[in-house]
Amino acid sequence: MLELIGIVLFALLIALSIALHEVGHLVPAKKFGLRVPDYMVGFGPTIWSTVRGETRYGIKWIPLGGYIRMIGMLPPAKDDPDGKTRAMSTGRFAAMVAQARSASFDEIQPGDENRLFYKLPVHKRIIIMMGGPTMNLVLAFVLFGIVLVGIGLPQPTLSVAAVVPCTPSVEQPTGAALPSGICPEGTNPTPAFSAGLTSEDRIIAVDSFSATDWEQVSGWISQNPGAETTVTVDRMGQILTLPLVVAEVTRPVYDETGMETGEIQTVGFLGMRPSFEYERQSIAAVPAFMWDLTVRSVEALISLPIRVYELVTDTLIGGGDRAMDGPVSVVGASRLGGEIAAMDSPVVSKIATFLGLAASLNLFLFLFNLLPVLPLDGGHVAGAAYESVKRQIARVRGKPDPGPVDTARLLPVAYVVAGILIVMGGVVIWADLVKPISLG
Secondary structure: OHHHHHHHHHHHHHHHHHHHHHHHHHHHHHHOOOOOOEEEEEEEEEEEEEEEOOEEEEEEEEEEEEEEEOOOOOOOOOOOOOOOOOOOOOOHHHHHHHHHHHHHHHOOOOOOOOOOHHHOOHHHHHHHHHHHHHHHHHHHHHHHHHHHHHHOEEEEEEEEEEEOOEOOOOOOOOOOOOOOOOOOOOOOEOHHHHHOOOOOEEEEEEOOEEOOOHHHHHHHHHHOOOOEEEEEEEEOOEEEEEEEEOEEEEEEEEOOOOOEEEEEEEEEEOOEEEEEEEEOOOOOHHHHHHHHHHHHHHHHHHOHHHHHHHHHHHHHHOOOOOOOOOOOOHHHHHHHHHHHHHOOOOHHHHHHHHHHHHHHHHHHHHHHHOOOOOOOHHHHHHHHHHHHHHHHHHHHOOOOOOOOOOHHHHHHHHHHHHHHHHHHHHHHHHHHHHOOOOOO
C-alpha cells in the first residue's frame, strides 16, 4: 500500500513539474500580449479541460510532457510576406515546411496581427522560451532547499547502529551470516562481533586517541589492517574497553558517484555500522550542491545516447542488470518513488530521499530543455539568439534588417529530433516496465 501511495505521489510531483514548466512559458507569453489558445499538461486524448478567457486549460492522458500553443510561432517566407502560400512547393521537406507554415497562419484571427510570436523582440522571445526551464530550476532549488536546509544531510555519528557478523566476501558482500548463525566458508566473525560490540554502544576512543567523528575512526581502521588495538565505548553509561585485532579484507574501489572502478584494495575492517543523524545545512550550501549535481547531469546528458544503446544491448537483449546511474523515465522515477515510500527507514529519511529525487529530476529537465535543438526550448532560444546576431551584423555593415530567422526551414530537423527522442523514451520506458531500477 505504501508503495502505491509513493508511486501516485511521485507521479503527481512530476505532473506539477510539467504544469509549472508550462506556466513558465504561459505567464510571460500573456504578459507580452500573445494569444495562447491552449495550455495542456500531457499528450493524447483530453481528460478534462476548461476555457478561461481566450485560453483552454486541460489535462491529457499521457503524462510525458505538456505544451502551450502560441499564435505565430512560424514566420512567413521571405517571398511571401503575408503568409499566404501562392505556389505549390516541390519536394517532401519543402511541402512539409509549406504545410506547417500554412497551418500556423490559418490560426491567425482578425486582431492577432501584432500578437504573433515571431514579431516579438528577440529578448521577449528568449524570456518566453526560457520561462519553462527556469521554472524547473526554481522548483529544483526549492526542493533541494527543503532537503538541505529544512531536513539536512545524513551524517554518520559515533553511535553504533549495527554490528556485521562476518567479514565480507565476493559471494556475501554484506557480511551476513548463514541462517544457522555460522559465517560462510572463507569468512570469519568480524572483530567487532567477536569483541562484543552492540548497537547500544557509542565509541569514545580507538587505540590511543579520543574519537571525534566517524570519518576519523573509519579512516584509522582502514589504514591499519592487522593492528592489535582497543575500542573504548560508552554502553548505557558504562565505560568499556574492548581489545580486538583489525581484520584485513579486500574490497572494490568506488568512485565519487558510488560506482565500482574495477580496482581493488586491501583495507582494515572492524564490522560496525554507524547510526546517522540529519545535520541541517545553510542556504548557501544549496547552490554548491546543485552545481556539483549539474556537472554530473551534463556528463549524463552527453553520454545519454551511449547509455540508451547500452541499455538495449546489455540489459534488454543481454539480460544484464540495470545500471544505477543509467537513464530512467518518468515511469521508472515513479516506481522509485514507490520504493522509497515502502522502505524500512524513518519517515524523515523517506521524505528527504523522495524530495531529493524530485529535485534531481527537475534539474535534469532544466538542463535537457536547454539543448540548442528544435523542438526543445533551447532550440527556439538558439534561433532567437542567431537572429539577434544577424541583425547586429547587418546594422554594423549598414545592410537592411534581415528579418526574423525562418525557423520553419528547421522543421524537418525538429521532426527527426522528436522522432529520436520518442524512440529513446520508449526504450527507457519499456526497460522501466520489464526490468526496473531497484533501490534494494
